[in-house]
Amino acid sequence: MKIGFRKKFEEHRKLLVEMLKREGVIRSKEVEDAMLAVPREVFVPPQLADRAYEDYPLPIGFGQTISAPHMVALMTEELAPRPGDKVLEIGTGSGYQAAVLAHIVSKEPEGHVYTVERIPQLAHRAKRNLIHALGDLSSSVTVYIGDGSEGLPHFSPYDKIIVTAAAPSVPKPLVDQLAPGGRMVIPVGTRWSQVLVTIEKHPDGRIETKYGIACIFVPLIGRHGWSDPT
Ligand code: SAM
Numbered sequence: 001m002k003i004g005f006r007k008k009f010e011e012h013r014k015l016l017v018e019m020l021k022r023e024g025v026i027r028s029k030e031v032e033d034a035m036l037a038v039p040r041e042v043f044v045p046p047q048l049a050d051r052a053y054e055d056y057p058l059p060i061g062f063g064q065t066i067s068a069p070h071m072v073a074l075m076t077e078e079l080a081p082r083p084g085d086k087v088l089e090i091g092t093g094s095g096y097q098a099a100v101l102a103h104i105v106s107k108e109p110e111g112h113v114y115t116v117e118r119i120p121q122l123a124h125r126a127k128r129n130l131i132h133a134l135g136d137l138s139s140s141v142t143v144y145i146g147d148g149s150e151g152l153p154h155f156s157p158y159d160k161i162i163v164t165a166a167a168p169s170v171p172k173p174l175v176d177q178l179a180p181g182g183r184m185v186i187p188v189g190t191r192w193s194q195v196l197v198t199i200e201k202h203p204d205g206r207i208e209t210k211y212g213i214a215c216i217f218v219p220l221i222g223r224h225g226w227s228d229p230t
Helices: 002-022 029-037 046-051 069-079 096-105 120-140 172-176
Strands: 058-061 064-066 086-090 112-117 141-145 158-163 178-189 194-201 207-215
Touching (some): 002 069, 029 096, 046 058, 058 120, 069 096, 069 158, 069 194, 069 207, 086 096, 096 112, 096 141, 172 178
Parallel strands (some): 086 112
Antiparallel strands (some): 058 064, 194 207
16 A cells, blocks of 8 residues: 555656656756655645645645745756755755755765754654655755754855745845855745845855746744744
8 A cells, every 4th residue: 555655656756847847947867866756745744745746835834834846946956056065955844955955965975955944843843754755865964943044154164055935135144154156045025025046156255146036935034034923
């Protein structure tokens, strides 16, 4: 019975990846392989597992969401992670985006994904999801609890930084923690609508900012984000 379920999910995953390729969202072999390898059904609540391969965000509790697969693919393509990269993710949520990144950076030479979540219960669940989905590869991801708008200075600088919650402006600590030659992708705007912003820090330290597609993310709550609504 369990094998039947696994096969069904695998087929749905392949169909979704094919669709995202046809739409031009998945452009690279790295992102294609990672999205084919990571079982999204592990990262959604069990009662929503049947909807894991619909291209929508889904609720994961505490008013938060796992992003839609096309958004994960699009942000990963834009971030362009490479094997050996040290990546910082802000907004662990379910752990799915971190798993996709880990799949790419952990190839030789081995990189690492540091991911920060402000809601402790989600961080604990994400750790379990990552072990379940990635097995040994889960040692390439470390989940921290805290205010990611301050970054994670201890392990900086990072080759890549991805923020999966919406900020009112680009948090300065994150720019400071980006390595020269590094790249950051972050949704910036109001609480209800944003633009995907790509920041490049050139080797000479010069910052270049590019504005991409419109998007809607839950807010980045913290010192360099929005204040807590509660
Ligand atoms: N990347 C996630 C995934 O793959 O499931 C989805 C992220 S969800 C859209 C945004 C997450 O950012 C939420 O879990 C929320 O609690 C978290 N968040 C919001 N503000 C944060 C902050 N200052 N530091 C860390 N996490 C934060």
